[in-house]
Amino acid sequence: MEGPGAAAAAAAAGPGPSNVPAFLSKLWTLVEDPETDALICWSPSGSSFHVFDQGQFSKEVLPKYFKHSNMASFVRQLNMYGFRKVLHLEQGGLVKPEKDDTEFQHPFFLRGQERLLENIKRKVTGVPPLRPEEARLRQDSVARLLADMHAMRGRQESLDSRLLTMKRENEALWREVAALRQKHAQQQKVVNKLIQFLISLVQSNRILGVKRKM
Numbered sequence: 366m367e368g369p370g371a372a373a374a375a376a377a378a379g380p381g382p383s384n385v386p387a388f389l390s391k392l393w394t395l396v397e398d399p400e401t402d403a404l405i406c407w408s409p410s411g412s413s414f415h416v417f418d419q420g421q422f423s424k425e426v427l428p429k430y431f432k433h434s435n436m437a438s439f440v441r442q443l444n445m446y447g448f449r450k451v452l453h454l455e456q457g458g459l460v461k462p463e464k465d466d467t468e469f470q471h472p473f474f475l476r477g478q479e480r481l482l483e484n485i486k487r488k489v490t491g492v493p494p495l496r497p498e499e500a501r502l503r504q505d506s507v508a509r510l511l512a513d514m515h516a517m518r519g520r521q522e523s524l525d526s527r528l529l530t531m532k533r534e535n536e537a538l539w540r541e542v543a544a545l546r547q548k549h550a551q552q553q554k555v556v557n558k559l560i561q562f563l564i565s566l567v568q569s570n571r572i573l574g575v576k577r578k579m
Contacts, residue, residue, distance in 0.1 A: 385482040388442055391430045393479060401426055408468065411476030413451055416467045443469055446485050 385393075396405055396414045404422040407414050416422055423436040431439065451468035473481040 385485075386446075386487065388431075389446065389474075389482050389485055392443075393474075393482060395426065395430050407476045413468050413470035414474075416469070418465045419467065420465075445488050447471055447488065448474070 395401060396407060404418060404426055405414060405416050419436050423434045423439070427434050427436070427439060448469045448471045451470050471485060473484040475481060
């Protein structure tokens, strides 16, 4: 006869030769183990199982089977495999259990039907596939966005070209202005020299006129 804890040791060793995940194999062994019936066991119908006194269960049972004592982690694992809490309704209201009693159920987790465990699959988290119409709408949106970006790029290139042309024209205009200024300065020098020459000529004529009168 196997001693106490033999079931826990077998469960901790991993699943048997099947495609059943380790968590489900350990859970099945745990629920089947009569030594833990005070804390976890099948419901009378065998279509669900109960967890009593979660504090004691997480402290005494979980470490033997799952190497942790976190009840929330255990429940998350159950949820990931599609297990649901069973809520009892009576006259339209929830029935509050007389003691710490949480019941979990899965359509393929049934007493005496261990072979059904292979049908329990872990939920795949991720983005759900798009429906054909959604895919078409997304493709159309992408196509419109690409077309808008292409048109915007064309307008940007046209604007860059115009700015470059204006810059070149502006540079040419400044060169012409500089040349005109230089020419103007040269002409101004010539005019100044002519004015000085005329002033000198007038002054010379005045002096000659005075001398003749004398």
